Each structure stands twice: as C-alpha cells, then as structure tokens.
Amino acid sequence: MTMVQELHDEIIPSSYVILAFTQRCQCCTAVHRWSETYALANLRPSMGLGKRISNLHRIDRPKYDLPIEKRVMPEKLIPFCHSCYFPTLHDLPPPPVPPRQLLGGLTEPPKPLTTVKREATKRPTVADLMELLK
Numbered sequence: 001m002t003m004v005q006e007l008h009d010e011i012i013p014s015s016y017v018i019l020a021f022t023q024r025c026q027c028c029t030a031v032h033r034w035s036e037t038y039a040l041a042n043l044r045p046s047m048g049l050g051k052r053i054s055n056l057h058r059i060d061r062p063k064y065d066l067p068i069e070k071r072v073m074p075e076k077l078i079p080f081c082h083s084c085y086f087p088t089l090h091d092l093p094p095p096p097v098p099p100r101q102l103l104g105g106l107t108e109p110p111k112p113l114t115t116v117k118r119e120a121t122k123r124p125t126v127a128d129l130m131e132l133l134k
C-alpha cells in the first residue's frame with residue numbers, strides 16, 4: 001500500500017460521488033458509458049486558515065453508509081474506439097515528408113573525403129646527388 005493510499009484511508013469522506021462518463025465514437029458511432037466511484041472529503045488546511053479543499057479520491061468500494069451523489073460528465077467525442085471494426089484515417093492526408101530528418105546528425109550525408117593531390121616525389125638521381133656535393 002502506498003503512502004498516498006494510506007493517507008486517503010485515514011480521511012473520512014463526507015459522501016460518495018459517482019461520475020458517469022459517455023464517449024461517442026466518430027468512426028463507428030458506438031456510445032460507451034461507464035461509471036467511476038469516488039470518495040468526497042472536505043479537507044481543512046492544516047494551519048486552519050483559508051477555505052476548505054474538496055478532495056475526490058477514486059475508490060474500489062465504499063466503506064461507510066454515506067450519501068451518494070451522481071454527476072453526469074459532458075459527452076466526449078473520440079475519433080475511433082476499441083469497437084471499431086477497421087478504423088482508418090484515409091480521409092486525412094499523409095504526413096509531410098521533410099527534405100531530410102536529422103536525428104543527432106546521424107542521417108546527415110557523410111562529407112566526401114578530400115583528396116589532396118600530392119606531387120609525385122621524384123627520386124633523386126645520381127646526377128642530382130652529385131650536384132648537391134659540389
């Protein structure tokens with residue numbers, strides 16, 4: 001059990017709240033509904049100053065006999081869902097292709113090796129050596 005979980009277990013809630021969610025799939029038009037249960041606690045700041053803070057904590061099962069409030073959340077539209085047979089995005093354009101994608105400079109083309117033309121070293125001839133000894 002985490003410290004946060006232990007902290008929430010010590011807080012006595014004032015009521016339970018059921019949040020009712022609805023999602024409408026734009027691809028297959030399926031409507032998905034589910035509920036989540038929360039414990040609502042009104043916390044007083046530790047210094048006794050300021051206004052109370054409402055804390056909603058998701059729970060698996062209620063512990064006490066308290067009032068239950070139901071809140072219907074606004075419906076959300078989703079592009080596709082797990083019920084879609086074959087969701088596609090064929091009505092959208094393909095992603096743009098940048099001229100080149102650099103990832104840490106790895107995809108940058110290697111620089112051509114610079115070839116320095118060396119003048120062929122001419123082996124000194126005997127005549128050249130004789131010239132040096134003069």
Ligand SMILES: [Zn+2]
Nearest residue numbers: 025028081084
């Ligand atoms: Zn769907």
